[in-house]
Amino acid sequence: MRIEVVRGDITAQDVDAVVNAANSRMRGGGGVDGAIHRAGGPAVLEDCVRRFPDGLPTGQAGWTTAGNLPARWVIHVVGPDRTAGQTDRSLLTSCYSGALAVADELGARSVAFPLVSAGVYGWPLDDAVAAAVETLRATPTDLELARMVAFGNDAYELLVRSTT
Template sequence: MDIILSTADITTVRVDAIVNAANHALRGGGGVDGAIHRAGGPKILAELIERYPRGASAGEAVWTTGGRLPASYVIHVVGPNYTAGQQDPALLESCYRNALRIADELGVKTLALPAVSAGIFGWPAQSAADIAVRTLRRTASGVVTATFCLVEPRLYKAFGKATAAEA
């Protein structure tokens, strides 16, 4: 799988699926989650409410259609909240593994991803980058291209180091 680093707004990238860093309620929120819901429109939230009334737990992933986004699907992963004590790296790894599993089920070849949990959930940038890149590189998948959309310079730098280390 090719891993590309970009500073593009994830809601504008033309890919088969976008990964959303969601909260456990799956009802929209701030950061990437809020941006995806605003750009994708109310259809995404309506699908989440109908299909996942109880939300999801940290590390889990679910999917919806892309609404008004240029992507066909949104894969919603519930990242661990580092600040709240969810600091087990296996939880963050499972977000990416489960996203790839769903991508394969949907036939996704191109994927755009954020730095899951590295924003308001407080996961340290370099650790988040290392886990993300390592998990994508070491997980068998039919995804051909994974583009990390990293608008914060600290995250772009951390993912640059992680991709160089895992080359």
């Protein structure tokens, strides 16, 4: 699998699936989650309610339609909220390995990832990048392309250094 780094908007990525850094309720929110729900339209929320009536636990992954997004699917992952005391790094890495497993189940060949938990959930940026890149490299998958979509220069530069 090739890991590519871009700076931009995850909702505009022309890939088979985009990964959503969701909250455990799976009903939309702020950051990446809010952006994906706004751009994808009501079909994303409707599918979340239908597929995940009780939400998802931290560290887990599941999929829905992508609604109006260029992608076909949204793979929702629930990252650990470090600001709420969730500091177990394995919960963060399981978001990436779980997303890859879901992508393989769907037959996806290209997936765009945000940096899970690196925003309002307070995971340190350098470790968020390391956890993402290490897990993507170590997890067996049929995926051809994992695109890391950086929001901001610091994240972009750290991702580029970590993947070259």
